[in-house]
Amino acid sequence: MIQIGRATLHRGEALSLIRTMPDESVDAIVTDPPYSSGGLHTGQRQRPPGVKYQNSDARRRHAEFHGDNRDQRSFTLWASLWIAECYRVAKAGASCMVFTDWRQLPAMTDAMQIGGWTWRGIVVWDKPSARPILGEFRRQCEYVVFGVKGRLMPAHRRCLPGVYRHSIIAHQKRRHMTEKPMPLIHDLLEVTPPGCTVLDPFMGSATTGAACLKTNRNFIGIELSPEYFQSACERLELVANPSTENS
Numbered sequence: 323m324i325q326i327g328r329a330t331l332h333r334g335e336a337l338s339l340i341r342t343m344p345d346e347s348v349d350a351i352v353t354d355p356p357y358s359s360g361g362l363h364t365g366q367r368q369r370p371p372g373v374k375y376q377n378s379d380a381r382r383r384h385a386e387f388h389g390d391n392r393d394q395r396s397f398t399l400w401a402s403l404w405i406a407e408c409y410r411v412a413k414a415g416a417s418c419m420v421f422t423d424w425r426q427l428p429a430m431t432d433a434m435q436i437g438g439w440t441w442r443g444i445v446v447w448d449k450p451s452a453r454p455i456l457g458e459f460r461r462q463c464e465y466v467v468f469g470v471k472g473r474l475m476p477a478h479r480r481c482l483p484g485v486y487r488h489s490i491i492a493h494q495k496r497r498h499m500t501e502k503p504m505p506l507i508h509d510l511l512e513v514t515p516p517g518c519t520v521l522d523p524f525m526g527s528a529t530t531g532a533a534c535l536k537t538n539r540n541f542i543g544i545e546l547s548p549e550y551f552q553s554a555c556e557r558l559e560l561v562a563n564p565s566t567e568n569s
């Protein structure tokens with residue numbers, strides 16, 4: 323375990339580590355698990371993430387990651403297990419926000435409800451630069467499945483939009499091959515109270531963690547890959563102690 327400012331980081335497997343956390347100890351879950359998407363058939367899904375999610379010219383820039391090759395049934399079962407543990411460690415009134423894509427949206431909404439959460443809706447991430455497809459609709463959106471433990475404790479009296487438009491990060495600038503835009507995470511955190519504790523069991527390069535530290539929230543992050551764990555630590559160190567950037 324590593325402590326960096328308000329962030330507590332664990333290197334290891336999400337489900338087994340969440341199981342060690344106390345009941346009702348976090349205010350929100352914001353996470354971007356492996357989608358196990360990117361193909362209709364087993365052969366396509368079994369391709370490594372670097373082939374599924376990166377342009378050929380961007381390949382080998384980022385480390386591969388595990389857990390992206392489950393079929394629909396095992397993805398739903400696996401997601402139900404960790405999201406149920408997230409439910410246990412969440413306080414009453416906590417919110418849960420989980421990224422997914424169009425293929426896995428039904429599986430993810432099922433898993434969230436199997437895990438005990440009340441499914442309250444979907445936030446749309448509109449990606450204006452999505453690749454056009456001849457004669458078809460662009461796959462221009464990813465989704466954030468939104469659930470609540472019991473009744474949401476409103477953090478304020480504002481009304482938030484349900485669609486956010488943010489460009490994807492250019493491949494050359496990414497720390498992680500599926501890195502989410504920081505402004506999008508800031509938008510999602512709007513539903514959580516200031517000073518709260520946010521858990522991300524699949525933190526990757528810690529975009530959620532960086533957004534939490536920048537907005538004075540506590541962060542608990544878990545990451546399996548040693549390369550991405552290291553990258554997350556370095557990133558959060560710079561956010562927590564900006565003076566070290568040029569030293």
Ligand SMILES: C[S@@+](CC[C@H](N)C(=O)[O-])C[C@H]1O[C@@H](n2cnc3c(N)ncnc32)[C@H](O)[C@@H]1O
Nearest residue numbers: 335336354387389498501502524526527529546
């Ligand atoms: C989609 S990426 C998250 C990217 C992140 N949102 C970012 O902006 O950098 C999912 C991450 O989950 C990690 N992962 C996969 N299976 C895991 C597991 N069972 N436990 C913990 N981390 C896992 C992968 O190594 C990968 O870095």
